[in-house]
Each structure stands twice: as C-alpha cells, then as structure tokens.
Amino acid sequence: GAVVSQHPSRVICKSGTSVKIECRSLDFQATTMFWYRQFPKQSLMLMATSNEGSKATYEQGVEKDKFLINHASLTLSTLTVTSAHPEDSSFYICSAAPRGSGELFFGEGSRLTVL
C-alpha cells in the first residue's frame, strides 16, 4: 500500500516555543492531506484539511493562527504548533489518499509533549 511518513515521531518542547511536524506521501502525490489530533484514549478529531497550493480548511473550533498548515508541494504538508502550551500536548496524525484509491493512509503520528 501507499506510504505516508511523519516526522518527528516524538517531540518535547518548552511552553511558548513553536514545533513543526512534517507529513510526506512517499510514493504518491497528494493534493489533499488531513491533520488529526488524538488525545489519550480518545478518537481522532479532524483539525484541518491541507490543500496543495491553497489555504487549509480548518474545522470549527481549531485556531488557524495557532496551528499553521502549509502544503507547498504534492508530497509534503507541514503543521506548525505556534506558541505551544501544555494543553497542546497530544498525538498528531496526518493522512492522505492516492488519487482514485479506496483507502486513506495514515502517518505514524507525532507525539507532542509541551512542558
């Protein structure tokens, strides 16, 4: 199957700093990627839809200035958590589907811990 890769898998940062998470589709082009957040023992909550070459579409309640999304190429989307605070600590997962594919592939996820 198709491969979606995320980096870093784990990151610990101090409160107030910014953290960038990368999501790459390794063997297919993705005009659309999705960013999810998952708190412990909870479901995946869609944060935003990343669109190549245009602005991301954010879900209700997600601050676009806090969670900056850039989709500059057909294989890379980045999520930057700006001025991170402890409540931003979570598991962030991206996903994408090859064009015409019947399956959505997820990245490995990035566990963010804000101290």
Add this chain to the structure above:
Amino acid sequence: GENVEQHPSTLSVQEGDSAVIKCTYSDSASNYFPWYKQELGKRPQLIIDIRSNVGEKKDQRIAVTLNKTAKHFSLHITETQPEDSAVYFCAASIGGAAGNKLTFGGGTRVLVKP
C-alpha cells in the same frame, strides 16, 4: 456536519467468541464507511470498508453490514484471537472515497482474553 456515534466503548470477549461493534451516523449523504484498527501508539490501519451501494461485505473473519435506512453500520469479528485486541474506529464520509473528509466514531477498545 456529520456525527458518528460508536458503541460499545469497551468490549471484552473470550478468545474464539464473536465481537460486534455498532455505529450510527447522522448525515444521510454519507456514502463511504471504513473501519480502522489502532494498536497502542501506532497509526490506524484500514481493516475493511463499505460503500452505500452495498449492504454487506466480508473479508475472512471480518464483516461489515450497512443499513442506510436506519443510518447504522456494524463490524463483526468472528473467532476472535488475542491479536485482535486493539481500538477500533468506525468512520463516515461523503463522496464515496477515502480521499474525502472522514468523521470518526469515538472508538471501541476490544480486549480478547485467552
């Protein structure tokens, strides 16, 4: 927007027994319903999916049924094994393809006891 409810939240079964997880959705326009298995700390993996033009689909020990009228769909795992222990998520989307926005259910933690 779409809302997906999933039950039960936890399910404990004896090895060899069957497990059933049920989901309901709110948007009648939804037409793609995948199921994902997520092991602790790992990414979700698609295990089976169904589209609205089909009422049932089976893949070895796993089957999914869809009732469009009632807006609910279910996952059935037969002859459960310890390696089936994981969290299972149902999801729904409009557009009939995985590339469309998915709304996930709350998840079901399945424990298969040897």
